[in-house]
Amino acid sequence: MSMKAWWLAFVGGLATLVVIAVVVARIYGPATSEQAEAPAESTTPAPVETAHITATLFFGSADGQGLVPIRRDVPLAGNVVEQGRQILTAQLREAAPPPSVTVVPEGTTLRAFYVTDQGDAFIDLSPEVVSRHPGGSLNELLTVYALVNAVTANLPAARRVQILVDGKEVDTLAGHVDLRRPLTPDTSLVRQAEASGK
């Protein structure tokens, strides 16, 4: 009799431990299962981004005397500002296809981009555009107008472009070209003959 009672107590205790284990598992369990699901969700929108537009980017001509327009696919975006960011990101990241040369200093990144209702676009660049600029009047003109033209050539909503550095208005990038006002595109620097280089 006492043996039987002791046995019942043992089984009861075991059951209690199991219940506690389940409760503990329930408290800590869900976190891990949600973490496992999260990456699966974030990867699903990726195929939507396969829609692209063909944008015109600008690089230095082989002789360094002008700009050449080069067409590149960039992801399609839902609005003008987002599309501008995509185009400028491509303009800053793409290596110049030989024989054309890079005119925006390597390492320059886009901090912000926005367009006002009046059609003034603002490109806010990281400080590398100044600190790594090699200098020279023409070189600076090409840097400025590669960016200005890349915006106005692809975004009809933007008529003029002002370049900011590190969130602030600047006089110039390298001591020559006036950046205090929004600039209209300069097509006189563009060499149409080399337009086919892709």
Added chain:
Amino acid sequence: MRATTLLAALLIFVPTTRPYAQDGTPATPVTLVSREGRRPVPTTLQGGRELVPLDEVVALFGVSVREDALAGGVTVSYRGRSIVASANRPMVSVEGRIVTLPSPVVRSGRRWLVPIEFLPTALASIYDRRIELRRASRLLLVGDVRLPRVSAAIIAGSPTRAEVEIVPAAPVAVTVERGRLLLRIDADGLDLATPPAGAGLIDRIRSGDQPTTLIVSLTDAAGTGRATVATANNITRVLIEVPAAAEPRVPGPESRVPGPESRVPGPAPRIPIVSRAWQTIAIDPGHGGDDVGVRGARGVEEKQLTLDVARRLKTMVEARLGLRVILTRDDDRTLSLDERAAVANNGKANLLLSLHVNGSRATISSGAEVFHLQLDRESEGVVRAAAVEGVALPALGGGTRRLDLIPWDLAQARYLDDSARLANVLQEELQRQVPMSAQPIRQAPMRLLAAANMPAALIEVAYLTNPEQAARLGTEDFKASIAQAVFSAIVRFRAWSEEPRRP
């Protein structure tokens, strides 16, 4: 029935003929000026409004007029385009578009009369030549006629000064005659504002016998007048200075007037036009201090080369031309572009040259380049608005003096044409001495040049990124060649700038 007819006749009679008889013709007729000549435009005044009979418009402009009795209107046609007008309505329809007029179209018996404003507004929009009404001077300009507005102001005193302003700019030839100055303005006619009353040694300013001459007559106490003609911003200004005669002028052909230029008897001499002689030039050695500019392969820095060439130039110009030369920096210091412009502007320099050395990612780039300022459309608009609106300040001795307020950082706007010429002269002289780039002259929105209150250009003497040019840049020979070329350009540009200006 009879009473109604009479009443109707009265109604027609009263509004049309009564003011007609009362108001009559204006004191000064309107004159039509075209390349073919001048013709009076017969107008009548009715109730303070000036009207032109349509049959005169037919005679003057060759339009055809057809009355539409049914509609109570009249159609004026010219080369297939037409204007429809209705009696008593202050508007007309021009090719279906409504053009308002300051007073109604009037039908007087069988005659139609239109307000004079009909000509520059409605008729001008179907006519193949420009029609412009200059109300103050009572002139109607037709076609491409050059009829600058001429205004004058006199500042009494000894010497007495006068300023004649011609807008838009036109070439002016000044002749000194006894007791007067004769201004011949190269135009089809003059739109002369009411001249100011005489003051000081100037008796009066009036229009001459020919439609393009202006006479500044002097008092007996006046000596020989001098005139300076300057054109800027599409405005020609003739500054006249009349000193007092040492002794009262005696009428007669033998009279001698003391003064710097002794008068030559015979035909009236063309007086030398004195322009501001150069005193100072400013040279800006590009970059400096923390800003090294372009860095060459062998550690050569742009800032060193620009200072070196600038110092050579300073020595040459001071020694050979006797001009004061201001360097924006004479050591290795960091200067903002505004500080550089301020040095030149405050020093009242007649010229600013900024020296630079170029750099390119394409190492084959080589040769010298000259930059002059290009204003963007918005800045041009600001400058144009300043020139049009201006500020009129009362001038001593009556009249007003106009000031164009241009933002200080767009000071270069007045010198765009001079700077373009300067760039050309620099390019021509440089190419005699050193290799030039494929496009040796460029116009761009250059920050330093925008703020320069004098003719200005930026010179990129060579490419430091081109190995061959970098090697040459270090040589005495090359630096001397650059200095010599820029020196020659300064000499040529100064000669042009100081010579009597023909706009």
